Amino acid sequence: AQSVAQPEDQVNVAEGNPLTVKCTYSVSGNPYLFWYVQYPNRGLQFLLKYITGDNLVKGSYGFEAEFNKSQTSFHLKKPSALVSDSALYFCAVRDDGGTYKYIFGTGTRLKVLA
Amino acid sequence: NAGVTQTPKFQVLKTGQSMTLQCAQDMNHEYMSWYRQDPGMGLRLIHYSVGAGITDQGEVPNGYNVSRSTTEDFPLRLLSAAPSQTSVYFCASSYSRFLGELFFGEGSRLTVL
Numbered sequence: 001a002q003s004v005a006q007p008e009d010q011v012n013v014a015e016g017n018p019l020t021v022k023c024t025y026s027v028s029g030n031p032y033l034f035w036y037v038q039y040p041n042r043g044l045q046f047l048l049k050y051i052t053g054d055n056l057v058k059g060s061y062g063f064e065a066e067f068n069k070s071q072t073s074f075h076l077k078k079p080s081a082l083v084s085d086s087a088l089y090f091c092a093v094r095d096d097g098g099t100y101k102y103i104f105g106t107g108t109r110l111k112v113l114a
Numbered sequence: 115n116a117g118v119t120q121t122p123k124f125q126v127l128k129t130g131q132s133m134t135l136q137c138a139q140d141m142n143h144e145y146m147s148w149y150r151q152d153p154g155m156g157l158r159l160i161h162y163s164v165g166a167g168i169t170d171q172g173e174v175p176n177g178y179n180v181s182r183s184t185t186e187d188f189p190l191r192l193l194s195a196a197p198s199q200t201s202v203y204f205c206a207s208s209y210s211r212f213l214g215e216l217f218f219g220e221g222s223r224l225t226v227l
Contacts, residue, residue: 006156032213043118043204043218044157051213090156092216100145100164100211101172106156 002027004093006105013081014113021076021108023091033074034092034102035065044090050074061085081112116140120205120219127195127226135190135222137205143217145208146188147172148180150201151221157204163188164211195226 003026013019025031032051036044048059055067065076076089091105121136139146147162149172159172163182177199179191188207192199203222208214 046215104157
């Protein structure tokens with residue numbers, strides 16, 4: 001069965017510093033990995049995805065994520081955090097086995113301090 | 115371009131009542147799904163559909179029914195509401211059942227008393 005773990009409930013970072021939001025996954029086949037962001041009282045918005053190819057994936061708003069197969073991780077990163085990046089971030093996984101299920105993590109709240 | 119539209123945005127029910135959460139998308143997306151979001155539990159998949167006439171269960175399907183008679187609509191039915199179904203519900207769609215990212219509605223907040 002697929003699963004996703006986001007080990008940190010909250011991450012605090014100072015504005016201008018680099019940020020990392022962690023995600024590890026478990027699937028039986030090849031993983032398809034996604035990051036989404038949720039602002040208060042809104043639906044989730046897609047940030048980036050890894051399907052195949054380069055392990056470093058670039059997405060919206062300056063975010064990027066690094067796929068590491070040996071560590072089964074897909075951490076979200078940004079070189080310089082903005083206060084406006086403060087939000088709830090979700091990692092999601094799908095396998096290539098034809099189940100068509102997107103499974104989400106529990107979310108990590110990012111707080112960027114001015 | 116409306117995207118994914120959910121109605122109602124807010125609803126209060128009494129235990130045992132029934133209701134339908136509506137979801138419509140105007141992007142001709144093949145894949146549609148319903149999630150519930152609860153504090154500390156993230157998003158959990160209730161049901162999903164890979165096309166008109168095809169539905170399947172997700173992680174937490176009990177107490178919910180779905181149907182997909184058209185490509186555009188994917189209603190979620192609560193036949194006999196329970197307090198445990200108090201949650202925020204999200205509908206999401208994707209252009210492809212295979213590798214597409216999900217587009218989310220704005221959510222429906224349901225309270226069951």
